Amino acid sequence: MQPSRSALVQMYKQMLTIRRFEEKVAEFLVKGIIYGTGHLYIGEEAVAVGACRAIKPDDYITSTHRGHGHCIAKGADLNRMMSELLGKATGYCKGKGGSMHIADVEAGNLGANGVVGGGIPIACGAGITIKMKGLKRVVLCFFGDGAVNQGVFHESLNLASVWNLPVIFICENNQYAMSTATRIAFNIEDLSLRAASYGMPGVKVDGNDVLRVYEEISKAVAHARDGKGPSFVVCQTYRWKGHSRSDAEKYRTRQEVAKWKKNCPLKRFGGYLLDKGILSEEEMGQIEGEVISSIKQAVDFAQDSPFPSLETLEEDVYAS
Amino acid sequence: MPVNIVKLTYREALRRALREEMQRDENVYMMGEDIGVYGGAFGVSLGLMEEFGKEKIKDTPLSESVIVGAALGSALTGMRPVAEIMFMDFITIGMDQLINQAAKIHYMYGGKARVPMVLRTAGGSGTGAAAQHSQSLEALLCHIPGLKVVMPSTPYDALGLLKSSIRDDNPVVFIEHKLLYSQKGEMPQSEYLVSLGEAKVKRQGTDATIVAFSIMVPKALAAADKLSKEGISIEVIDPRTLVPLDSQRIVNSVKKTHRLLIVHEACGRGGFGAEILAQVEESEAFDYLDAPIRRLTGRNIPIPYSPGLERRTVPQEDDIIQAVSKLVVSE
């Protein structure tokens, strides 16, 4: 089940793109170039990239407030993403959504979500469509550990199970929901145990190992495509940056952050590719250059784009 | 500043109210997401966990429905919870417990049980947080018999009203505004309360009355200052609590000024401004009106992200000036 060489290189490039994109977003948040809030995916890149590599372009994903990584892994256009973050008319949502609402429904990205847990039942709904229309698709439903304590999580996993929906529920357990450590919010250490109570397969994986994520999600996808229903996959990872724009991070220690930074998903995968001779240092440098230039291009595009005109203010409230 | 007067931000005033009430009554406690070491998303409870401990300042899992319902359950059995819902948008997740349960229990149980709980939450736009983190949903709540709805516009009122809300024997939804947290204001050093159901005349005037609440109060006052330079004298009234509503004070003002503009941030359609308008129309003030009552409200759209769009979605000072200018010339 190992991806091809070119797929591995693509995965590396995507992870790096997410990292560099988010670094740019962090800079823009500090400088006030991005007006609203933003939740950075740095440190969690292996989850989105490993999972999205396991699906096809016409499969669906639902995403979260921390959604830039999912978006990029699903193949989004960086120009339109950056424009949305800058509130520009050329953005994915014409500047009306911002970071927490980037969506590209035609491309199978059913949207980021400002409401924690908000995407989980939506994934079930997409699963219903797939079944009723006889499509051979699946849904990857991303959410954080915080969402696992929302009532709608339970309702959704149960529904998906009893209706045998082709949904893969992916918990990105980055150890915290804002300041709330999982040890405070849960009395179980392994969140995947919850799957048993809905009668679906549940597994916990190292979410900083992109190939492990790919492997587990691939199994769950095959299971769903075979008509065997949903799975719950918990990816253990870590949020490197503060929760959002302002966060004093009093709830965790520097040592803890440093420990997780040593377990960098990007470095780990890069090291693996070098070891196996799949990429050379030189090729990596070249990829880095391509990534930086694609982000620069996105920034230029966004900065050159106009803000939405006031005439658009009342457009799109209802579909006509 | 006299010695017995202190200056606090809205955020600090709320914190002082919480502290005073927790010191006064051992049944008062707080629960909500990230209210402990984080101090709440807007910093209101910063330091309170260190002061009162984790038993009194309960960090909850990310579960709005149980936050509301558990507050109700403990209120029903003798506690006085102050629950926090981080953003007003997320009260929708606890809506069954709030609307079908908390609001109705006292009546449904024949007056034999009470639910002395406060649900604090932050509403409003202006921070670039877009459609799911910026709503003003007070009209949904005002519609429900059994709930009280409080929307303070100053640090003074925030403190006095929160204390009264905590002492009230009903479910009170206490709606703070994100853009007000850092506003400063004066208040007595000694303890005081502000009663629910008492509007405040923020500024006396003779040519027209503006009724505004929450963030629209400072905007209306700023507009009134500018208008006074043009010789237009505006009375500004802040109802402070929407339920109960002190309609008499509004009626009295309209009888004096003969003109009324109602300003709020929430969407106009089905908004609370329509209720105020109807109550004035149905009152003895009707005969005194020299012009139709006007509303200036947020547009009937979700809050957009892009800053220019967001700003144009809700009334700004200039819009208030324009609306008043039109109102005072119309017959």
Ligand SMILES: Cc1ncc(C[n+]2csc(CCOP(=O)(O)OP(=O)(O)O)c2C)c(N)n1
């Ligand atoms: C229903 C709801 N409650 C609260 C919030 C505020 N909030 C945004 S993200 C967040 C923490 C989410 O934690 P988790 O689901 O673990 O995702 P992470 O941020 O760690 O990626 C909170 C409390 C929200 N957006 N939606």
